[in-house]
Amino acid sequence: MTDTPLKKVNLQEKFSQISDHWNPRVVGEWSGQQVKLAKFKGQFDWHFHENEDEVFLVVRGVMRMGLRDPDEREVLVEEGEFLIVPKGVHHCPAAHTEETWVMMLEPATTLNTGNLQNERTRNTLEHL
Amino acid sequence: MTDTPLKKVNLQEKFSQISDHWNPRVVGEWSGQQVKLAKFKGQFDWHFHENEDEVFLVVRGVMRMGLRDPDEREVLVEEGEFLIVPKGVHHCPAAHTEETWVMMLEPATTLNTGNLQNERTRNTLEHL
Numbered sequence: 001m002t003d004t005p006l007k008k009v010n011l012q013e014k015f016s017q018i019s020d021h022w023n024p025r026v027v028g029e030w031s032g033q034q035v036k037l038a039k040f041k042g043q044f045d046w047h048f049h050e051n052e053d054e055v056f057l058v059v060r061g062v063m064r065m066g067l068r069d070p071d072e073r074e075v076l077v078e079e080g081e082f083l084i085v086p087k088g089v090h091h092c093p094a095a096h097t098e099e100t101w102v103m104m105l106e107p108a109t110t111l112n113t114g115n116l117q118n119e120r121t122r123n124t125l126e127h128l
Numbered sequence: 129m130t131d132t133p134l135k136k137v138n139l140q141e142k143f144s145q146i147s148d149h150w151n152p153r154v155v156g157e158w159s160g161q162q163v164k165l166a167k168f169k170g171q172f173d174w175h176f177h178e179n180e181d182e183v184f185l186v187v188r189g190v191m192r193m194g195l196r197d198p199d200e201r202e203v204l205v206e207e208g209e210f211l212i213v214p215k216g217v218h219h220c221p222a223a224h225t226e227e228t229w230v231m232m233l234e235p236a237t238t239l240n241t242g243n244l245q246n247e248r249t250r251n252t253l254e255h256l
Binding site for chain 2: 005006007008009010011012028029030031033035052053054055059067069071073075077078080081082083084085086087089105106107
């Protein structure tokens with residue numbers, strides 16, 4: 001049940017509020033999962049998630065995903081395409097185009113840098 | 129971990145394999161959740177899900193969602209927009225345009241007709 005009227009979310013409108021990179025914002029929650037939006041630029045860090053699978057859906061641009069599944073390789077994921085990275089799989093997200101807009105679907109417990117703690121780690125995420 | 133190389137999914141390509149309506153196909157699974165695709169035409173039945181929240185993301189066309197949250201009303205959800213319907217909320221999906229393409233994100237246990245069993249109930253879903 002819900003106490004307040006439900007609101008739809010417009011992806012373009014939310015992305016227009018994001019001006020930095022590799023900093024996921026939460027724009028929706030359901031059944032223990034979250035919808036997160038982030039802009040990618042350049043390359044992220046290789047990492048994996050011990051317990052969480054992640055869905056990467058490309059909204060604008062092209063994402064280049066480094067994978068060790070098990071051989072190291074790269075997959076280009078274009079607008080309107082998604083890739084699911086299961087727990088335990090080492091991966092390295094990158095923007096293949098200048099900037100890539102990505103919608104991520106994953107358990108609320110998912111840390112952006114997975115097994116790493118570094119300057120890009122976001123322990124708490126802003127909600128838009 | 130994964131034994132076989134991961135494959136990306138192209139939404140247009142999957143939708144091109146669907147020619148009927150109100151018959152969700154599973155195109156991805158992660159962390160107990162599923163990505164389902166369906167084409168909507170006309171109006172579905174009012175129903176609710178006892179345990180599952182559902183995300184409806186419109187890929188093409190306009191969806192009209194009837195809601196009782198708690199007052200009965202309708203929300204138009206356009207391309208690039210999503211609406212999350214929490215468990216317990218009565219809702220009635222419909223195509224506002226001639227045909228609407230919708231990506232649903234929801235627990236694998238979600239039955240399309242929720243609390244109803246009727247000729248539109250799909251107890252097992254095809255995987256594309």
